[in-house]
Amino acid sequence: MTGVSECSQQRGNLKDDRYINKLNVSRIGHGVRSIEDQDVIDLIIERNIHLEICPTCNIVCDVYDVYESHPVNLLKRIGVNIGINTDTRTVANITLCEEYLKINRYFDWQYIPNRFRVAARRQVNESPGT
Numbered sequence: 001m002t003g004v005s006e007c008s009q010q011r012g013n014l015k016d017d018r019y020i021n022k023l024n025v026s027r028i029g030h031g032v033r034s035i036e037d038q039d040v041i042d043l044i045i046e047r048n049i050h051l052e053i054c055p056t057c058n059i060v061c062d063v064y065d066v067y068e069s070h071p072v073n074l075l076k077r078i079g080v081n082i083g084i085n086t087d088t089r090t091v092a093n094i095t096l097c098e099e100y101l102k103i104n105r106y107f108d109w110q111y112i113p114n115r116f117r118v119a120a121r122r123q124v125n126e127s128p129g130t
Helices: 016-023 032-036 038-046 055-060 072-077 096-107 113-125
Strands: 003-006 025-029 050-053 082-084
Touching (some): 016 025, 016 038, 032 072, 050 072, 072 082
Parallel strands (some): 050 082
């Protein structure tokens, strides 16, 4: 069975590798803190597991203090399959476009509309059941 797992953003790394192995996940929501365990990151890269990252939500929920300290850029640089999300608007009150613009401002990702469209399409295509 391949599925999606939600991981804790607040309590640190909850040994995501156990969830990866037991559930055979293809996507992990809020798996941003997996960066804290190199073995988990290696497994995520090896299995091309998609991490759903919500930077502004992580800051609003005090997972990271400021945008500059968020590991989304590092995850991208080391080759983790990531997607940018907003989580719920009631928590972070940000649109996906605004989230991409923040990433561009803080991490100098080039806002190339077609590239973001391709990334968004990939997120949809990699969803279970599609």
